[in-house]
Amino acid sequence: MAVLIVVVPVLSYYLMELMTHNPFEIPFQLQLLGWLFCYLLTGLLFFFTGRMNLALILMQLFIAVLGTVNYFVLQFRQSPILPWDIASAGTALSVADHFSFQFTARLGGILFAWLIMLLLSVKVSVRMKGQWKKRAAGLGLTAALSVLYVLCLQSDSIMNALDVYEMPFTQDYTYEQNGFFVSFLVNTKYLKVDKPEEYSPERAEEILENADNDSSEKSGSEETGNEEAGNRAASGSSSSAAVSARPLSRSFSSSFVSRDEDMPNIIVVMNEAFSDLSVIGDFQASEDYMPFFRSLYGSENTISGNVFVSVLGGNTANTEFEFLTGDTMAFLPTGSIPYQQFISDELPALPELLREYGYTTTALHPYNSNGWRRDSVYPLLGFDDFLYNGTFHYQKRLRGYITDEAAFQEIIRTYEEKDEEGPFFSFLVTMQNHGGYAKEWNGFERTITVSGREDDELSRINAYLTLLKVTDDAFRDLISYYEAVDEKTIILMFGDHQPNVETGFLEELYGKDYDELTPEELALRYQTPFVLWANYDIEEAENVDISANYLSTLLMDAAGLPKSAYQNFLSELREKLPVITANFAIDADGNFYSSSEYDQLADVLEDYEIIQYYHLFDNEHRKNEIFLSSD
Secondary structure, three states: HHHHHHHHHHHHHHHHHHHHHHHHHOOOOHHHHHHHHHHHHHHHHHHHHHHHHHHHHHHHHHHHHHHHHHHHHHHHHHOOOOHHHHHHHHHHHHHHHOOOOOOOOOHHHHHHHHHHHHHHHHOOOOOOOHHHHHHHHHHHHHHHHHHHHHHOOHHHHHHOOOOOOOOOHHHHHHEEEEEEHHHHHHHHHHHOOOOOOOOOHHHHHHHHHHHHHHHHHHHHHHHOOHHHOOEEEEOOOOOOOOOOOOOOOOHHHHOOOOOOOOOOOEEEEEEEOOOHHHHHOOOOOOOOOOOHHHHHOOOOOOOEEEOOOOOOOHHHHHHHHHHHHHOOHHHHHOOHHHHHOOOOOOOOOOHHHHHOOOEEEEEOOOOOOOOEEEEEEHHOOOEEEEHHHHOOEEEOOOOOOHHHHHHHHHHHHHHHHHOOOOOOEEEOOOOOOOOOOOOOOOOOOOOOOOOOOOHOHHHHHHHHHHHHHHHHHHHHHHHHHHHHHOOOOOEEEEOOOOOOOOOOHHHHHOOOOOHOOHHHHOOOOOOOOEEEOOOOOOEEEEEEEEEHHHHHHHHHHHHHOOOOHHHHHHHHHHOOEEEEEEOOOOOOOEEEEEEEHHHHHHHHHHHHHHHHHHHOOOOOOHHHHHHOOOO
16 A cells, blocks of 8 residues: 555645646646645654554645635635635634535545545555654654745746746636645745835935925915816726726815814725626616716716725725725735734824824724724724624614615714714725625515526626615715715715626626736726715816725815825825736826836835835834824
């Protein structure tokens, strides 16, 4: 049975890869690296336990479980397991019961083959009983080889020599090209955030001071300059073939309110999976799924357009992070979650800035308070209060989640109970439209369907469209309430990311297979709509393209509130680069850059990266007042 020692690790590698793709399409040298991982793992277990049969069994169980979990994770979010997912496992498990997972005959056959191998492995009789010194030496040597193996996969020169495919934008395809173990270990190099080459605290402060001075000079010139230099949206439109940027020119400066004036109440709704998939391609639905939201496009006292985000189908907290802080995921490790990895001390952000202006700051999320560590992070960002599912007064539910209607009612309740002496800032992250669209729920009927298709063929997209209409109705009621409120109020609603729906449906919209999409076409999956509405006179704009990191700066402009030095810097940067995400950027001329081409934007991005490092990581030297002062 000694042949099993050689064969079982190799077969385990192929069985795991076979769960999600054809492993024989992986370049052979990378297949060998996959074999080596399984051999090293077996060796570590053998020298640790002293029994080869136990080592083979444990190795197979580990890889089988890992492969099965990865199979279901791909179904859940269309992206494989990544190194940083370990930190967010609890959040994922909390919503897992809302999803419908498909157990296929192929998966069953693979697991059955593994069961046979496990039974055969029991008969392997190689042992090192009592040979402690040899086992310790073997364990040390195998551990050293394992470390060397991982370090080699961190080397760019070795990866290039082995032709390792690396495209963080499309992790599912990366794993298909390299295999699971190679891709996973290559990704670990992104766990570390390197200090920018030209970084120093003094340099960051100098950049921010210059941005503040430039803003003051520009503000003065705009007040006496041509009124036609006001806020306009450049002409152009998105198509299903590519994305284009229509930046909103920076003005609003003459409309700043003083701290002695009435500052507007500000309500921000980051709506779960709220998007319009027709940006990818036209399709007919049985009825309009967002009629009220669309009616606000181009309407009075409204700014509308598209938000480009860094995530797809999940990792909501990253869009939230970009909006609240002004930082971008473009400078952070692929797939990282700043709430979980980088924020453990007070961080000056939008809530704290507004609190400095006298706002009461309340965060609301109708689900578990500890998801993405919000209960720990929100106070560090400047929120006075955090309401979650257990503290909501309104508990109406749909598919097990508190509805948007109930969440909006909770906003109104907190507004009506607020301190009358100061303005009100409310930030809501909704849950109603969360994934799990294929699952059947009592009390939920798919009332909107894609025309010409059977419901069971597109159950996920039909459920999703129905949920959007429920949100649209609730948002109409929220706007109606504040139309009748005397206090100045601004409401901003945008989507955190697009949903995971049937790949076949998306391919119909694109008119081609998903794996044939260009980066420009795939970028359409990272686009959600936004509307900023006020119950008083503000400058209107439509067709505005903007990324999430700039959106709070736009909000400050629309509200006429003085911006921090950091926000002034972001306003200037947005004129040159209106879209910057973890995956792509679009400059003011509409030129598209994938993340692998960011070196071409070095002159534009260098200062931003320096400031972000200073803001997010250099707690020892950071002067918080720079990010909070409007002087």
